Structure formats: structure tokens, C-alpha cells
Amino acid sequence: MTWLRQFGLWIVGLLLLALALARGAASADSPDQLARGAEVFTIRCQPCHGDVGQGLALWRLTWAPEDQNCASRKCHGLGHPPDGFYMPNDAPAIIGKGALTHFATARELYGYISRRMPFDKPGELSASDYWAVAAYLLRENGKLPAGIQLDDSTAGAVAIGAPAAAPEALPAGASVALLILAGFVGSVCAWAAVLKWRKWRKH
Template sequence: MSLGIALLLAGLFFSASLASSTPQVVATLMPSPVGTRDRLAQPTLPASPSQADHGAQVYWLSCLPCHGDLGQGLTDEFRAAYPPEDRNCWESGCHGERPYENGFKLPASIPAVVGADALQKFSNAAVLQAYIKAAMPFWRPGSLTDDEAWAVTAFLLRENGLREDREELNASNADLVRVRVTEAESTLEPPPDTRPHAGWLIAAGVAIPLVILWWMRRSRKSSA
């Protein structure tokens, strides 16, 4: 065996012995903190976006600033998501009594558009879409295109569990999608009359006119 090979084998043996006698340090990965969702960030479109998915984009751009990231309305909790200088929406010079140039005054209360009591002034999706197209967004009513108004209507219906987003919502089917929750129409028959002697009263009501008619005919024959 050559001297070089002998030295190589000795070095390998020494290294292995040292490694076995030295405590091994195993690196442990600490879990990374879960990032906080940016409530004001633009939603991401899926690979094959539906009409309601596109409506989520319209909502983010034109509706979220007033109606909230979850459709809850302009609540104190939602306004806290904004930077401190933008939280008092009714401040004079912002959207209060004296708005800035080209600004606008906000209503004192902005309703929720998602939830149990939301959208109850609209009977169906066609009425809802027509209102959105004509009156929204508040600061620039009528600026949405027809497609944008239909898309955000489809989004609101989906978020409220009123419609599955399987087919396109349009003028041909929107009036079939009910929005307002109404009490079921009663199909019960009126209860029978259970008052005492009700049958006798009915019979008397039929018999009396017959008796009067018979008496009138008899009187005519007697006079003749």
C-alpha cells in the first residue's frame, strides 16, 4: 500500500471518529409568523374567473371604500383599517359639511351590503342592478358600465348566498333571482265555521227568500 493511500485512509478514519464523538446540532426551523391580511388590497383573480370574481374587482375599486371589505358598511371597525389620517370620513374638509374641491359629502350612515338584513329594499336582482348602474358609486353615479354593474351585482348575490355563480347574470334572468326575503304566502284554507247553530242559520238564510217568493206568487193568484 502506498504512503498516500495510507494517509488518506487514516484521515477518513479520524474524521469519522471525530464526527461520532461530537454532539450533532440539528437546526430547527421556527414557524414564520402568519401575515396579516391587507384588508384594502386588491383581490386576486383566479385562473378562470367567473362573473362574480370580476365583480369582486369592481367592488374593491368602487364600493369597498364606503361599504367595507366584507360588505359590513362604513363601521368604526372597518375605518380602523385605514391610516389614522383617513379614518374620520366626516371631517370638515374631507367628506363632511365642507368637502374639499371636487369632493363630496358622505351620508351619516352607510348601510351594509352583505348580511342578513342587507339589500332588503330590492325585490330581485334586476332591480338591484338597475339601482347600482344608476346611483353608484356615490361620488360618481352612473359611471359603471353595464358589464361592471352586472358583475358587482353577481358578486353581491354570491356573497349573500342568494345565487350560485354558475351562469352569467343578465337582463334575461335577473328578475328571477329574488333578493328581498318575504314571508311565504299562506296556502291554508279558511277554518270552517264552528259556531253553534251555524248550519241552522245558513238553512234559514236560504229558506226565507223562498218563503217570501211563494207568498208573493200566492198573493198574485188570489188577487186575480
């Protein structure tokens, strides 16, 4: 049964290759930028856009009734006292289905948030924090290509609103590896069937 042993080795080899490819695809992300982006989001964006970016209108519904009128004059209405600031009745959803899709590219998104957000103190963050939070928002919306460091040189090529290619369920490396594996297992089965059939014919 040497052929069996040889095939055993092949299978182990291919499994290792598949693992290596899948790991490569996963670890190519830019963890520092995304971790920083999550921090910036929580501290500077979440207070208006919601704990999961769902928008203020939806988030507010989870609060106590007496806290729900943010636009009242005492806090965020027109004519608020000095320790408040004006705020429209809603801050739109920035994470979720259809969010951010009127920005064509990541560069446009960066341009908008770096000029206009946080709404109460526009332009206050550093450029690298704006890039980080943009990268985080895109990742949460499934629009960040794997392994990219979002900055001035890469953002123009990251499409948001343009019709995206069919979403990929698996990182590219993993799906290639799975295809190789599936093809291989298929051919081993076919081959075993042929062997069986030949044996059966001899009897």
C-alpha cells in the same frame, strides 16, 4: 365471492357518478363574471362599504382614531374642498345577514346601483361591470343561484328580499348523489344482515 366483486364494481361506479354530479354542479357557475365582480367591488365599492361589505360604520372602527371622522368638513362633509366630496356619515352594509333584503330581485338591485353607485360618481361603470358586481354581492350574500350568468334576461327571476326557500347546504347535484349513496349503503348493510341471519339460522 363473486357477489362481493360485483358489489365492489357497483360502489366504484356510484362513487364516480357522485363525483361527476358534484363537479358538474360546482363548475356550472359563471367564474368570469364573479371574478370581475370581485375586482369591481374591491376597486369601486369597498372604499365606502368596507373591506367585506360590512358597512362604513363598522369598518371605520378598525381605523386609527384620527382617521375616523370622514364627515368632517375637510373631506366628506358639506362644504368640502374641491378634492373631496360630500358623503353621509355611513355607507350601509351590502354583504352580511339581512343586507340588500329590501331589494325584491336582482333586477331591482342592478337598477339601484347602476343609477346611484358609486355614490361619488353615479352611473360611471359599464353595464357589464354593474351586472358583475351585482352578481358578486348576491353570491357573497348566498342569494345567487348556481350556474347563473346575471344579466337583463335572468335578473328578474333572482329573488333577494322575498322569503327565500330553505337554504340548501349542498349544491343540488351533490345532495342527490349523496342520497343515492346513502340509500345504496343502507341497502347493502341490510342485505348483509339478512345473509348473516340466514347463515346463522342454518347452523
